[in-house]
Structures are given as C-alpha cells and as structure tokens.
Amino acid sequence: MDSKEDFNSVMIHELRGPIDSIKKISEVMRDGRVCGNKKEYAEYIQMIHESSSYALELINNLLDMARIETNRLELSTRPSDIKQIINESVQFFDIDAKIAKVSVTISIEKNVPDLLEFDPIYIKQAFNNLLLNALKFTAAGGHITVWSFLHREGEPFNEEVVNGQNKLFINDNKNKEFVQLPDCVVVGVTDSGSGILEADMDKLFTKFTQLSSNNSHGSKKGIGLGLAVTKGIIETHGGIVGASSHEGAGSVFYFTINV
Amino acid sequence: MKKILLIDDDKIFLKIFRDTIRQERNEVYEVTTVTGGKEGLIKIRESRPDLIVLDLKMPGMEGIDFLRELKKENFNPQIPILISSNFSDMEKIGEGIELGVKGYVVKSDYSLEGIIKYIDDLLKN
Numbered sequence: 350m351d352s353k354e355d356f357n358s359v360m361i362h363e364l365r366g367p368i369d370s371i372k373k374i375s376e377v378m379r380d381g382r383v384c385g386n387k388k389e390y391a392e393y394i395q396m397i398h399e400s401s402s403y404a405l406e407l408i409n410n411l412l413d414m415a416r417i418e419t420n421r422l423e424l425s426t427r428p429s430d431i432k433q434i435i436n437e438s439v440q441f442f443d444i445d446a447k448i449a450k451v452s453v454t455i456s457i458e459k460n461v462p463d464l465l466e467f468d469p470i471y472i473k474q475a476f477n478n479l480l481l482n483a484l485k486f487t488a489a490g491g492h493i494t495v496w497s498f499l500h501r502e503g504e505p506f507n508e509e510v511v512n513g514q515n516k517l518f519i520n521d522n523k524n525k526e527f528v529q530l531p532d533c534v535v536v537g538v539t540d541s542g543s544g545i546l547e548a549d550m551d552k553l554f555t556k557f558t559q560l561s562s563n564n565s566h567g568s569k570k571g572i573g574l575g576l577a578v579t580k581g582i583i584e585t586h587g588g589i590v591g592a593s594s595h596e597g598a599g600s601v602f603y604f605t606i607n608v
Numbered sequence: 609m610k611k612i613l614l615i616d617d618d619k620i621f622l623k624i625f626r627d628t629i630r631q632e633r634n635e636v637y638e639v640t641t642v643t644g645g646k647e648g649l650i651k652i653r654e655s656r657p658d659l660i661v662l663d664l665k666m667p668g669m670e671g672i673d674f675l676r677e678l679k680k681e682n683f684n685p686q687i688p689i690l691i692s693s694n695f696s697d698m699e700k701i702g703e704g705i706e707l708g709v710k711g712y713v714v715k716s717d718y719s720l721e722g723i724i725k726y727i728d729d730l731l732k733n
Binding site (some may be wrong): 358359361362365366368369370372373374376377380382383389392396399400 | 620621627631665693695696719720721
C-alpha cells in the first residue's frame with residue numbers, strides 16, 4: 350500500500366464502515382424491527398457508541414497523520430506530568446476495559462520524574478493509541494499492564510516492570526538497542542492479547558498496517574494509523590517507539606520521552 | 609428454507625444482518641456468518657449455501673482471493689454470490705463479476721432492508 354491513491358481508497362472504505370453501521374443500526378431501531386427488549390436495546394446503543402468512537406478515532410488520526418507528514422505538527426511543550434497523563438488515560442478507558450472484560454493495572458516506578466518537558470495533549474494521544482490498541486487485541490479475561498520507568502543510559506530494560514504479569518518479551522537484541530538510549534522515561538503497555546506474527550512486526554508503526562491476522566473484537570478492525578501517529582508524535586519529540594511480541598502470548602508497545 | 613452464508617469481517621454488520629433476518633425473514637432464510645474467506649471455504653464444504661454474501665476487504669483472505677479459490681472448487685451449479693462491501697474499487701468489482709459474481713452493493717448506498725430485497729430477488733431467480 351504505497352500510493353496516495355491506494356491510501357485514500359482504503360481510508361474512504363475504513364470511514365464508510367463505522368458511519369454506515371451507525372446509519373443501519375439507527376434505521377433498524379427507528380423502524381422498530383429489532384430491539385424487542387432492554388438487553389437488545391443496550392447492545393444496539395453500545396454498537397452505535399463503538400462505531401462513532403472508531404469513526405472519530407480514524408478522523409483524528411488522519412488529521413494528525415497529515416500534519417506529521419507535512420511537518421506541520423506544532424508542539425506546545427511545557428513541564429508536564431506523565432504520571433497524571435497515564436492515570437487519566439486509564440481512567441478514561443475504564444468503561445471500555447470493563448465492557449471488554451480486560452483488567453488494567455498501572456505500574457509506575459518511583460524514579461519517574463514529576464515533570465518532563467513535552468506537549469501533554471500530543472503525548473496523551475500517543476499513549477492513548479497504545480492503550481486503545483491493547484484493548485482491541487486483548488480478549489475477554491485478559492490483562493493489560495501500563496507502566497513507566499526512568500531509563501539511564503547504559504542500563505538494560507527493566508524487565509520486571511515491562512513484563513508485569515506477562516511473559517518475557519524483550520530479547521537480547523532489543524536490550525542491546527535499549528542500552529544505548531540516552532536518559533529517558535519509558536512509557537509502555539504490555540498486553541496478554543493474541544500477539545503479532547513475526548512477518549507483521551516490520552509493518553507496525555507504518556501508515557498502513559493490514560496485519561495477516563485480525564483478532565480484534567468488536568467492530569474495530571484497526572488499520573494501524575494510530576501507531577503511525579504515535580510514532581510521528583514521539584519522534585517529533587526526539588524519542589523512539591518500539592514493540593516486542595510473541596504470537597499467542599501478547600505484546601509490548603513503548604515509547605520514550607527524553608529527560 | 610434457503611441458506612445464506614455471509615462472509616464479512618465487520619462484526620456489527622453480521623449481528624444486525626442476522627437479527628434483521630431473524631425478525632423479517634424468519635422461516636425463509638437461515639443465515640450463517642463467518643468473518644473471513646478461509647472460514648467461508650470451510651463452511652461451504654461442510655454445507656453448501658444457496659447464496660453467498662461476500663465482503664471484499666478482509667484481513668487474511670480478501671474477497672477476490674476467496675472467489676478465485678471457490679472457482680477452483682468448481683461447484684455445479686455455481687453458488688450465486690452477492691458482493692456487499694464499502695470498498696467501491698470498480699476494478700475489484702469487475703474482477704468479481706468475471707469470477708461469476710451475480711451482483712454487488714456498496715453497503716453504504718443501501719439500507720439493510722434494501723440489501724435484503726436484493727437478496728430476495730437473487731434467490732427468486
């Protein structure tokens with residue numbers, strides 16, 4: 350998927366999906382053809398909510414992608430609290446997590462500085478994209494750990510924090526890259542979802558990710574634009590993004606904010 | 609009762625389609641839904657449907673790839689297929705028609721009732 354035409358074509362298709370769902374759901378409800386009871390009614394309202402949330406997410410990501418690609422992403426950096434952003438985001442998605450029957454825990458190391466210099470609105474969006482991704486791809490009964498720690502140049506990944514309740518993901522190669530990073534705060538999300546195929550790992554964080562498998566639940570197929578936006582935001586801040594995964598065992602997605 | 613196989617990765621569309629058929633065409637159609645082309649091929653081999661409603665853009669096996677695989681199975685008579693997709697690439701639709709598709713709807717251009725009436729017409733003929 351390289352050409353602008355292909356991109357536009359697929360985006361139109363993606364946007365049509367959730368908006369068409371809202372139209373069709375509201376038609377059947379309006380005509381009284383379904384929703385005979387309270388439970389069905391609640392299901393239909395939830396589908397409208399999911400579809401409209403997804404449409405909005407697509408539109409927001411499209412706008413940001415356009416800004417990133419034309420170097421028009423204007424950061425408004427100021428001393429900001431990453432812990433507050435993480436807590437607020439988890440709180441914001443609390444209902445979605447409950448509906449998905451996925452538990453979310455926060456693990457922020459005490460060494461994370463109170464204030465860092467970054468654009469809080471964009472960093473929140475970058476983080477939300479990771480969390481949303483994890484929620485989409487973690488099945489009911491699964492677990493997500495949201496974490497953060499201060500990395501010092503020369504140190505390997507803090508595996509205990511990164512892996513939380515999940516299995517080990519970070520391999521030796523990844524750790525070698527990590528050791529070379531300058532002092533930074535690492536923020537990440539570890540999930541117990543379906544994991545990512547080895548063949549798909551290179552496609553992550555690119556503008557167009559049609560993964561070989563699609564184990565997302567609900568209507569949210571996900572086309573990877575959120576991760577590409579996260580990468581754009583973080584790189585504009587001078588940080589890096591990364592991911593590790595084991596098929597069938599879950600994934601880790603993270604980014605860094607320089608100290 | 610006629611059997612319809614709906615192959616679409618949009619789980620919301622699958623649900624509202626199933627619910628509406630249950631409400632509007634209860635003793636007329638039996639609907640089976642799957643979310644991908646590979647599952648669709650398995651279902652067809654288990655129990656041959658009277659009509660397939662097929663999405664084009666799906667992860668794994670796309671609609672056109674499914675049609676190519678189905679052609680290899682060489683069913684006689686052929687199973688009528690309706691493309692139902694929000695992907696309106698005319699080239700893909702043209703290829704679908706060459707592979708034996710009987711009709712196509714761009715989902716967002718039709719109400720659910722409209723799609724079901726299209727299905728009624730296809731199965732009547």
